[in-house]
Amino acid sequence: MDALFLSNITSPPLLFFMLGAVATLVRSDLEIPEQVAKFLSLYLLFAIGFKGGVALAESPLDFEVAKGLLTALLMASLVPVYVFYLLRRKMSTADAAATAATYGSISAVTFVTCTSYLDANGVAWSGYLVAAMALMESPAIIIGLLLYRIYQSKEERDQPELMAPGELIRESFLNGSVFLIMGSLIIGWISGPVGKAQISPLVNDLFIGVLCLFLLDMGIVAMRRLQDMRSAERGLSSLGMVSWGIALPLLNAAIAVGLAVLLDLPEGDAVLLIVLCASASYIAVPAAMRLALPEANPSVYLALSLAVTFPFNLLVGIPLYHQAVNWLA
Amino acid sequence: MDALFLSNITSPPLLFFMLGAVATLVRSDLEIPEQVAKFLSLYLLFAIGFKGGVALAESPLDFEVAKGLLTALLMASLVPVYVFYLLRRKMSTADAAATAATYGSISAVTFVTCTSYLDANGVAWSGYLVAAMALMESPAIIIGLLLYRIYQSKEERDQPELMAPGELIRESFLNGSVFLIMGSLIIGWISGPVGKAQISPLVNDLFIGVLCLFLLDMGIVAMRRLQDMRSAERGLSSLGMVSWGIALPLLNAAIAVGLAVLLDLPEGDAVLLIVLCASASYIAVPAAMRLALPEANPSVYLALSLAVTFPFNLLVGIPLYHQAVNWLA
Amino acid sequence: MDALFLSNITSPPLLFFMLGAVATLVRSDLEIPEQVAKFLSLYLLFAIGFKGGVALAESPLDFEVAKGLLTALLMASLVPVYVFYLLRRKMSTADAAATAATYGSISAVTFVTCTSYLDANGVAWSGYLVAAMALMESPAIIIGLLLYRIYQSKEERDQPELMAPGELIRESFLNGSVFLIMGSLIIGWISGPVGKAQISPLVNDLFIGVLCLFLLDMGIVAMRRLQDMRSAERGLSSLGMVSWGIALPLLNAAIAVGLAVLLDLPEGDAVLLIVLCASASYIAVPAAMRLALPEANPSVYLALSLAVTFPFNLLVGIPLYHQAVNWLA
Amino acid sequence: MKPCKRIEIVIEQPLAQRMAKLLATLNAPGYTFIDHAGGSGDRGLRRADEPTGTSTNCVFVIACDDAEITDQIVNGVRSMLTRSGGICLVSDAQWVRH
């Protein structure tokens, strides 16, 4: 494991993530301007979507793909359910539902970092996993809100609904980041290798460099949230937060490892699917939750996913899951 | 025509433009941050200017070039005059003057998209057309305002002049985008192939990819303006707007096709000149009009150029004009 | 000298700097959005830091390097002392101290432009100079404030200290730009040639192009500050400002030329070290001064470094210092 | 100049569009919004630093010279703020006619 683990730790993207975290720790005023950071994240979604689409155009859809996509959808629906039941005695119903949605969904940047990790280690992976990622972003939002509506208190039930169900589904599936990945995937598919040749310098050559800059910013932001954690009032203590933020991805990954072995997925695809299950959303889901469930406290669900699970997956999770797949295969 | 037309429709820049339009239609919150979008547009001007300048340095100025530049100037002065007379009974004098200026000027992004279209279809074009574009941006502003001053009502005439004529000419010719294209053109010319080698990765390799991202944003913005059209109060109905926004580029293109055939311009140059004539400004002219003619309603002239003519030229105009040139040659 | 001098003047980065200055002169509204400009400067620090680190990983640290770094530190401590004594009768103690700190520190963009100049002229330079640059950013801040505290008036002495000394040292050494160069340098060192291969398209290929865009913005900003100079109230006249802004880099460069010859530094390293000594900070030091010495007037120290010394070094200084090194070697 | 109320609302960025829609429904005579604000309040520090916008605020300013509409706006906004947090201030001002 050591060699692999280290090969992750000395890769520039990870090092820049840690540099960002250190910048916050030592109170440097280093900061990527907000609008640029937002654009870098759009770029990553655009690039990974396009690359996935081109890969799909090059390899036909088959039974393998269907198997993978179904597993992805299954996990995206299953995870929020058991996460909700695990958490609902520890925190308010709203917080538990929002956290469940967060963990049922995925983190595109964790996925993207994992693809660079696999590329750097020479492990092949299939383009359809980008589609799997896009598919997994939204279902958990619906399921989390359904669970909330079933278990909410009588008093909460009297509050007027903020979003009609149709509006909610639209909002979940058409969130900017979901839409951009899906759209880029389709465009990559349509324009295929010819389109790829045209925009490959932007989409492929610059990818890891831009990832470094974005992770630098994410390191800054994640560490700030980790520091803010101490001062926020929540159902959970800071230690409880950190424990859950590590336990949940490990649990989700463990189940996904089992499924991947059962289904006999190829190495790279297995690792990516596990990472999708283990990762938690800090873009699409929090945005949807602020609209549909403002009672839920973002310093619970956003802090868990952004300040604990995201760094954990980047620094420890990815090589660990890879190791597990190799060991069980 | 079908093959050509389709080769345009499946190119990534066009597809991303349509993706942006769809994002607005389905009310996704996808959005490129404003400052970044502005920078992407500056990048495109910088890159096309520099490329044009290098091309000029490589091929000497000759009679061909003079012919092309004169035609460009002629059309830039002629178009606003007849557009003004066509429109002035349909709307207020101020709106007609502003719209005339808009159509006499050009859209750099339409031009830039057309160059990628030609490159993708293996059609050669000359660098001096970038200079033609820069020359065509401003004269229409002056002409539009002259027409306004001739035909304005007595009451309007009593209002104090907002800009001295000198100030106005300065403002028109030194608008940021005009200045950047011209400046980059001159720098490309001076630094020639040596300079090109230094910045080619930024200016050439990334060009189409960045164009995709910028057109994604333009798709979002253009569709929003198309949707806002219904609620705005104007002299024209929404249907009237759409009709004029399509009729004007077709008319301007038809005249330009005639001139191009008369002058026997090479295929690529002819298409680009026609596109310049058919396109309408949504950057330099609206900015100048807000300063010099605030009475004119941007939901007329900006909506016409940005929400109707711009998409029309991108999706239908460019391949159509190309077809016309091939057919008549 | 002419050939060299001209080879600087016709390079795209310099031409774009001049284009920016002209844009302001003719009152064009050309402008790079602020957040993007900030990001471009972060990119340059990130890229030069990483490149320096990779270079360090490739060539071992030795006596040469130690010699260079020590000279750098020496100059960074010496310059603020004599600049302070030169200036303190011409302006308030606070202004003199802030200006001294500004000139003792360095301008990363001047350094970066000089590296492109050397690359374009085929002159080799060593990666450790990036480390020298990072080391030279902060000491002058401390020294300038010490001098202020020694010479401040009795009345000023009664004001409460704004920053504890520890806080001040932290602030100086962990300023965002210092931190990013240092961090990128270390990451480049750790990840070495493997890391370089991954992010080279971003860090190397785009470097000069991005430098052009950033210098375009700097040209705009520097010329604005030069224009604002007339209206600001200061101890110095505008002419005095311009004279000092040229005299100080020449003086600092002269001393550095002497040291470089004494130490027998290789051509490229000598030029870069001289440029570091001759350049003045307009990022890290002004930021620190606003916090630690708000009494000092930024329209003195920031205007001197940004509006006079920075353009002087870019346009005249770099080729001049190069010439001096060649002539004395 | 006519007397009016100046209503100032701070709310989370993700809710900005809902607020704009609400103001339109309540017949507000117009409004101005400033994006990308940060702040601090009952629900902790909002640094306006996340690429996602989840920790960013938005400021709305509404000038309203109709007492009834002002009341409706205040009441409509109040029920929105109750669930999602934020603040609403009302003060007197003079509206320059033009």
Next chain:
Amino acid sequence: MKPCKRIEIVIEQPLAQRMAKLLATLNAPGYTFIDHAGGSGDRGLRRADEPTGTSTNCVFVIACDDAEITDQIVNGVRSMLTRSGGICLVSDAQWVRH
């Protein structure tokens, strides 16, 4: 603290420089501006979303403790707003001396 007027102006971004020049001419003691605002009013929705800045607003705030200068500012601004749209609010405030 000294009593003063707080003048708040919303105008289109492209006219911001003209406004700054006007304020300097009218001897305003100072001003603060916030770019990149959006809004809605008589001339429709301004989304602050165009790369061109044509649909973006700008907010100026001026503290003025001289009644005569205040009047001049209000009048100067009024004639500018008449042609280009936007709003101007004036309210009372206390200026903290320092």
Next chain:
Amino acid sequence: MKPCKRIEIVIEQPLAQRMAKLLATLNAPGYTFIDHAGGSGDRGLRRADEPTGTSTNCVFVIACDDAEITDQIVNGVRSMLTRSGGICLVSDAQWVRH
């Protein structure tokens, strides 16, 4: 609605974090800040155009319904403004309870 004071402070961007810390120390009930403002005052034009942020301002708005805390904030801010420049305005407002 409860009566309160609306405190508005303009200060240089580099000092924004110090201001936020000061407000926390002074028990301000909350605050909102808007970055990237520009302005003009005694210390000249601040164009908010430098990549370094040195010529950029920041606006803080604080609603405070406790007279004592208001006084403390005003005094604390005053001594900060004395050295670094900027302005502070205080006005009356109604705080919509929610």
